[in-house]
Amino acid sequence: MACEKPEFPAVDKPGYAADNRFRWIPSMFLPHVYCRSISDLPPERLRELGVDAVLVDVDCTLKRYRAEQVTPEAAAWLASLRTAGIGVCLVSNGVGGRIGRLAERLGVPFVAGALKPLPFGCRKAIRRMGFDRKRTAMVGDQLAADVWAGRLAGLKTILVAPIHPEEEPWFTRLKRPLERCVVERFVRRPRT
Numbered sequence: 001m002a003c004e005k006p007e008f009p010a011v012d013k014p015g016y017a018a019d020n021r022f023r024w025i026p027s028m029f030l031p032h033v034y035c036r037s038i039s040d041l042p043p044e045r046l047r048e049l050g051v052d053a054v055l056v057d058v059d060c061t062l063k064r065y066r067a068e069q070v071t072p073e074a075a076a077w078l079a080s081l082r083t084a085g086i087g088v089c090l091v092s093n094g095v096g097g098r099i100g101r102l103a104e105r106l107g108v109p110f111v112a113g114a115l116k117p118l119p120f121g122c123r124k125a126i127r128r129m130g131f132d133r134k135r136t137a138m139v140g141d142q143l144a145a146d147v148w149a150g151r152l153a154g155l156k157t158i159l160v161a162p163i164h165p166e167e168e169p170w171f172t173r174l175k176r177p178l179e180r181c182v183v184e185r186f187v188r189r190p191r192t
């Protein structure tokens, strides 16, 4: 198997397809878990995975790229985490004003300008929130931003399918083929 043995089992098991042709890709570049939507990550599932705090990407994870508001599913998910006592902090590469307004409406803390895939924003969020790194997951839609930042910060990483990726700017769309390759080759999609 190309990936490290998941001490952190996949949401829709088995998390990784054994594909020896892609053995050369280090597990460092792969998510621990892939799921189609944040709705597949209810609090009880996060607890099962050993997670009691999440850092959450914003664009294409909680909302459409150009939308001002998160989707109803995302709002319900965040509310369910809060009720269950799962820690939440938004971690976005977006600018502070826009992300700050959205976080304020949702009543959740945030770190903007996070410079993912660098780990600094994730580390800042963990420090500020007092989360336990070993029990925190970075949840986001981009392999080459959210997953790598989470991995570099020593967190668990959950890749979710993007919401309407066709609305993203060209520089983000450029990264999607690599992501699709990884998702399709390594991670079995949950059955519908």
Ligand SMILES: [Mg+2]
Pocket: 057, 058, 059, 060, 061, 140, 141, 142
């Ligand atoms: Mg995103």
